[in-house]
Structures are given as structure tokens and as C-alpha cells.
Amino acid sequence: MVTPDRFERQSFLGWNAQEQIATCIVGVVGLGGGGSHIIQQLAHIGFKRYVIYDDDTVEDSNLNRLVGGTTVDEKSHSPKLLIARRTIFGLQSDAEVEGLSVKWQEQPEPLRRCHLVFGCVDSYRGRQELEIAMRRYLINYIDIGMDVHGTDAPLISGQVILSTPGGPCMKCLGFLTDEKLQEEAMKYGKAGSRPQVVWPNGVLASSAVGLAVELVTNWTRRARAYEYLVYDGNKGVVNQSITMRNRTQHNCPHFSLNDVGDPVFLEI
Numbered sequence: 001m002v003t004p005d006r007f008e009r010q011s012f013l014g015w016n017a018q019e020q021i022a023t024c025i026v027g028v029v030g031l032g033g034g035g036s037h038i039i040q041q042l043a044h045i046g047f048k049r050y051v052i053y054d055d056d057t058v059e060d061s062n063l064n065r066l067v068g069g070t071t072v073d074e075k076s077h078s079p080k081l082l083i084a085r086r087t088i089f090g091l092q093s094d095a096e097v098e099g100l101s102v103k104w105q106e107q108p109e110p111l112r113r114c115h116l117v118f119g120c121v122d123s124y125r126g127r128q129e130l131e132i133a134m135r136r137y138l139i140n141y142i143d144i145g146m147d148v149h150g151t152d153a154p155l156i157s158g159q160v161i162l163s164t165p166g167g168p169c170m171k172c173l174g175f176l177t178d179e180k181l182q183e184e185a186m187k188y189g190k191a192g193s194r195p196q197v198v199w200p201n202g203v204l205a206s207s208a209v210g211l212a213v214e215l216v217t218n219w220t221r222r223a224r225a226y227e228y229l230v231y232d233g234n235k236g237v238v239n240q241s242i243t244m245r246n247r248t249q250h251n252c253p254h255f256s257l258n259d260v261g262d263p264v265f266l267e268i
Contacts, residue, residue: 007046010045012219013213013217013219014217014218014219017216017217017219018046020216020217021045021046021047021213021216021217022046022047022048022049023048023049024047024049024115024116024216025049025050025051025113025114025115026042026047026049026050026051026114026115026116026117026118026212027050027051027052027053027110027111027114027116027117027118027139028042028050028051028052028053028084028117028118028120029052029053029104029111029117029118029119029120029121029130030053030054030119030120030121030122031052031053031054031056031080031081031083031084031120032054032056032062032065032066032080032120032196033062033065033066033120033196033198033201034120034144034145034146034201034204034205035052035054035084035118035120036065036066036067036068036069036080036083036084036087037067037201037202037204037205037206038118038120038144038205038208038209039052039067039068039084039087039088040067040068040087041205041206041209042088042209042212043087043088043090043091043092043095044091045209045213046092047092048092048094048095048096049095049096050088050095050096050097050098050099051098051100051110051111051113051114052081052084052085052097052098052099052100053099053100053102053103053104054079054080054081054084054101055101055102055103056079056080057077057078057079057080058073058074058077058078058079058080058083059074059077060074062074062080064196064197064198065196065197065198065201066080066083067087067198068083068084068086068087069083079101081099081100081101084097084099085097085099098110104130105129108133111133111134111137111139112137112139114139115139115140115216116139116140116141116142116212116215116216117130117134117139117140117141117142118142118143118144118208118212119131119141119142119143119144120144120145121145122145122194123184124176124180124181124184125181125184125185127143127145127170127176128170128176128181130143131143131163131169131170131176132255134163134165135163135165135169135255135259136259136260136261136262137260137261138165138257138260139165140162140163140164140165140215141162141163141164142160142161142162142163142208142211142212143159143160143161143163143170144158144159144160144161144201144204144205144207144208145158145159145204146158146159146196146200146201146204146231146233147194147195148194148195154195155233155234156197156200156231156232156233156234157230157231157232157233158200158203158204158230158231158233159175159204159228159229159230159231159241160204160207160208160211160227160228160229160231160238161173161175161227161228161229162211162215162224162226162227162228163226164225164226165255165257166225166251166252166257167225167226167250167251167252168226168247168250168251168252169252169254169255171254172247172252172253172254173226173228173241173243173244173247174241174243175228175243199233200231200233203231203233203238204231207229207231207238211224211227225250226244226250227240227244228240228241228243228244229241
């Protein structure tokens with residue numbers, strides 16, 4: 001049971017912030033390294049309504065970054081959905097969780113109920129598909145991701161991007177490019193597993209959850225319509241992207257606000 005003073009120390013978010021948080025429907029696509037952090041933090045803050053996707057099970061190689069996953073889960077090949085649900089209900093016993101053990105593209109309809117969606121997917125193509133879907137349904141989308149570049153002197157980097165309908169998209173902000181998509185397509189099936197460790201995912205997830213709370217409660221009074229944060233894991237700093245700082249155009253030429261809802265196909 002949630003006691004009246006449970007959220008007292010985050011009352012600075014606003015007099016009705018807790019109600020706004022509790023009634024917000026949040027989607028999380030991907031419950032691995034980044035998504036598991038996000039689920040944990042959302043549940044601590046008081047989010048109670050979830051639509052979550054992951055069709056994978058826990059393996060030994062996940063345990064270096066999967067928050068809430070245990071060796072028992074690995075031995076029993078527990079679904080990552082189970083880990084996420086356990087985390088949520090352990091903190092919010094009256095939560096409403098719709099968990100789907102499929103790729104979101106196979107059953108996207110539940111996402112339409114969400115007020116905001118986190119994308120914790122590995123590929124550029126996956127990010128592009130999620131952003132397109134969220135734009136069509138006028139849903140705020142927050143993307144997180146990390147990578148490690150090089151082997152002799154590895155560089156850890158990552159990003160958190162807030163993409164809101166009407167505002168700049170990930171192409172506008174210079175993160176998604178045709179070159180990146182083409183290069184990834186050429187490497188399809190040959191890229192191998194991407195390096196992942198727990199602390200960069202934690203930093204990125206915390207920044208992403210902070211953006212979500214700001215969207216829901218407007219506690220900073222900044223009414224932020226979009227954001228692009230970059231993480232330098234070697235220096236341990238998060239800064240606003242130079243692309244973002246130098247941007248003068250605030251609308252998006254790639255997505256029209258008239259292109260919403262289901263595509264309609266006309267017979268010719």
C-alpha cells in the first residue's frame with residue numbers, strides 16, 4: 001500500500017504531479033539493458049500504467065546489465081517481461097501492466113493508448129520505425145542508446161533524444177541519416193553483438209526518465225518540445241548536442257501533422 005508521505009520528497013514536482021504521473025500511460029519497447037533501468041526508475045517515481053514489449057528471455061550474457069535479472073532467472077530462461085513486471089509490481093502493487101512478448105511491429109495497437117513511449121532498441125532502422133509510428137499517432141517518443149567504438153582505446157558514447165509531434169525529428173537533429181541506415185543495412189546479419197555495460201545505460205536511462213517527468217508534470221516550466229543529449233562515457237559527461245544548440249528551425253519538414261492515424265490506401 002502507498003502511504004500518503006511516500007512521495008513527499010518529490011513534492012517539488014507540483015501539487016498534482018503525483019496524480020499526473022500515476023495516470024500517465026507509458027510505453028517501453030525493449031526491456032534489456034536500457035529498458036530495465038527505465039522500468040525501475042518509472043516504478044520508483046510512481047508511474048502505474050504501462051505497455052511494455054520484449055520477446056526475449058534472460059541469458060547469462062544479459063546479467064552484466066539487466067536490472068532485476070538474477071542467476072535464477074538465467075537458469076530458468078525467464079522472459080524479460082517477467083523481470084519488468086516483477087520490478088513494477090514490487091514497487092506499485094496496484095499497477096496496470098500490459099506486457100507483450102512479441103516485437104512491437106507485430107502488435108502495435110496497444111502503443112496507441114500511450115501518452116509517451118521509450119524506445120530502447122539496438123538498430124537505427126528500429127528507431128526510425130518507432131519514431132514514424134509515434135509521429136503518426138501524435139505520441140511523444142524518447143529514444144536512448146549507447147555504443148562502444150574501437151578496441152585499442154574504446155570510446156563509450158550514447159544519446160537521449162526527445163522527439164515530439166510537430167518538433168524536429170531524429171533526422172532533423174542529425175542523428176538518423178540515410179548513410180547510417182544504408183551502412184547498417186549492408187552489415188545486416190554480420191555486425192555481431194553490440195558491446196553493453198550497465199553504467200552507461202543507467203546514465204542514459206536516468207536522463208530519459210528525467211525528460212519524461214518534465215513532460216508529464218512541467219515542473220521546470222520550460223515546456224521543452226524536443227531534446228538531443230549526448231553522453232561521453234569516457235569523460236562521464238552528458239551535454240546537449242552541438243547540432244541541437246546550433247539549430248534555428250524548430251518545425252519538422254519530414255513529418256506533416258496532417259499525416260496521422262492509420263495509412264489509408266485508395267484503389268486506383
